């Protein structure tokens with residue numbers, strides 16, 4: 001089976017036929033349509049992507065295929081035919097034999113899918129033996145360990161006995177794939193499985209599904225909100241909007257010749273990295289607003305293997321950089337690279353163990369509490385999660401004016417004017433001030449967070465993954481909003497994100513972090529067109545994009561995950577994943593070399609006289 005399988009092949013030999021499927025949310029007095037007239041075919045060994053925004057019905061469709069709809073959802077019309085049998089008409093007993101054995105499902109939240117008190121391997125052996133009792137305990141263990149190996153979980157025998165909390169998000173997603181595949185299903189329903197993952201890990205998972213399909217002939221329905229991700233894995237895409245299939249097409253047709261305005265907009269909204277011109281805000285003064293000098297932070301946590309021992313987690317290690325007044329400064333890297341710890345240090349929510357941070361040339365380290373309070377008026381942190389970062393018992397109005405009260409930024413009689421002024425600026429309609437956060441959408445809550453940060457007119461904003469919980473439309477709107485606010489108020493922002501497309505659009509200079517270190521820092525164009533560090537190149541190669549990627553993932557894509565920050569290897573910490581590692585990289589830390597618009601830490605560059 002090859003990726004170039006045609007639409008005609010799929011139609012000729014379907015193993016799954018979904019025919020005019022309707023799903024409703026049923027209440028005592030009415031049915032509300034969730035999916036309407038969904039029809040498609042899937043052939044053996046084919047990967048079909050279903051693409052849609054949140055709320056379009058992706059998860060409902062995925063669960064319908066398994067006849068696994070939670071109440072009050074009901075499949076009211078149509079059929080899901082698997083080799084001629086309507087899955088929707090199967091009895092509970094028949095379904096028990098069917099799910100897991102013939103169809104398997106993987107969801108997006110792998111971290112809560114397993115019981116945290118049971119070792120991973122035990123979970124999977126129990127599931128395998130429940131579905132296929134012909135397997136003995138020993139045979140089942142061997143099969144699970146072999147599959148761990150097939151999905152490239154390192155040290156499969158040791159990891160068999162570990163607990164879910166000892167696995168990263170990417171490794172747990174692999175465990176979920178083993179859970180789904182251990183019973184040799186014919187169809188895998190992968191529901192938004194790459195959404196919570198870093199680009200490098202998501203790319204590995206896509207490649208893995210591809211290899212498994214080729215090896216075992218498994219058919220896959222891959223639902224996702226990411227058009228580039230869908231285009232990367234499938235030759236056939238279904239576009240879903242408001243529970244209806246708008247069109248079925250190849251990725252090329254969707255980009256070059258979209259059949260509907262919605263699909264056209266969907267394609268146009270995908271940020272272009274190399275083929276679009278980006279003009280992020282630059283510093284006009286070259287004056288340093290924030291200076292970070294050799295900052296480090298280590299946490300001590302309980303050692304899971306020896307309960308009474310502590311282990312040192314080196315989250316940030318000797319980081320230095322300057323942020324210039326009026327610029328947008330990006331910080332990127334995979335999960336666990338130290339970005340969030342750094343954001344807490346920059347906003348002085350936590351103190352560094354070593355090093356110094358200066359705001360407008362004044363050392364924050366030596367400030368007393370009243371100086372710090374005054375300083376907080378001038379810089380603000382906006383967090384990632386719009387659900388937990390707002391106090392649920394306060395109204396939006398109370399939340400936004402709270403900083404004015406704390407900092408006495410204006411007389412109490414002016415609170416109301418300032419509240420409505422800032423609400424208008426961030427796009428919160430009048431009347432929202434009396435709502436509770438729980439009554440607002442994620443995007444509106446993030447606007448409340450922005451209003452709360454902006455209300456004291458700060459000079460510096462630190463955005464820690466502020467856009468990552470929003471869909472692409474809202475991300476684009478919020479970036480436009482920041483542009484507008486920045487033109488009006490002339491502030492600086494530090495944009496911390498794992499999403500390189502957003503960083504390309506928003507930031508004039510970018511710092512790349514790996515395992516708590518800065519490995520490269522460069523101006524936007526330099527980093528995206530001519531990255532120097534092998535890690536920066538690998539990050540770019542893994543980006544899902546509708547353009548031709550300038551970096552060949554087959555040459556530079558990373559395997560595995562970063563080493564644990566508890567056991568940082570000698571020499572270059574990127575060595576275990578570096579395709580270009582030299583002998584010296586195993587023993588000596590790479591020096592910091594100046595390059596063009598920034599700096600890089602790599603022996604290759606230090607030894608290359610042309611740089």
Ligand code: SF4
Nearest residue numbers: 572575578585602603
């Ligand atoms: Fe690779 Fe060596 Fe450079 Fe590290 S120092 S990135 S291992 S070449």
